[in-house]
Amino acid sequence: NAGVTQTPKFQVLKTGQSMTLQCAQDMNHEYMSWYRQDPGMGLRLIHYSVGAGITDQGEVPNGYNVSRSTTEDFPLRLLSAAPSQTSVYFCASTPTGATSGNTIYFGEGSWLTVV
């Protein structure tokens, strides 16, 4: 029972490089989201998706793109990495919206350092 799988676990990028953080879930959940966690701060929503083909911006979307071509996958793309994007990134999924009270499942995180 894999749950939410994120890759890579660790990544070091140079300023200006691009990369994709992968997220996959095997629970057939409609809702998926990406958060970033910075020291001393709570998790902040970057982008989210309510189903295949539907994405929208969260609280801190600048510098990131997402797509949702399948129910299972929700990749996060950094277009031109900046040191301010050094953070821990978490992908999450839930069957329906957070208001329903369903359990939200998180991946184990991706540690990204931009130098």
Add this chain to the structure above:
Amino acid sequence: KQEVTQIPAALSVPEGENLVLNCSFTDSAIYNLQWFRQDPGKGLTSLLLIQSSQREQTSGRLNASLDKSSGRSTLYIAASQPGDSATYLCAVCHSSYKLIFGSGTRLLVRP
């Protein structure tokens, strides 16, 4: 704008002690409030969820309460154990897609 605050930021207690973690939020128009546990280098694990119409939820040694009118929630941990050492995060749900998180309380239970 909703803000979620957790106090204290860090807590160290001897094993066996009962303890309370606090979470406050500025906007009472929430659907639910959740408590999560985060172990170092790991993702978040959901512990308890309280719907806005509820006052508390219990799971084993954990009890979470919600006072929506005052914008407060507490997580009570009974008879703490070293295995309870982790960071505890609370989050309020404002809409179907977004949780707003506090910055967490880092708990250390000393043997």
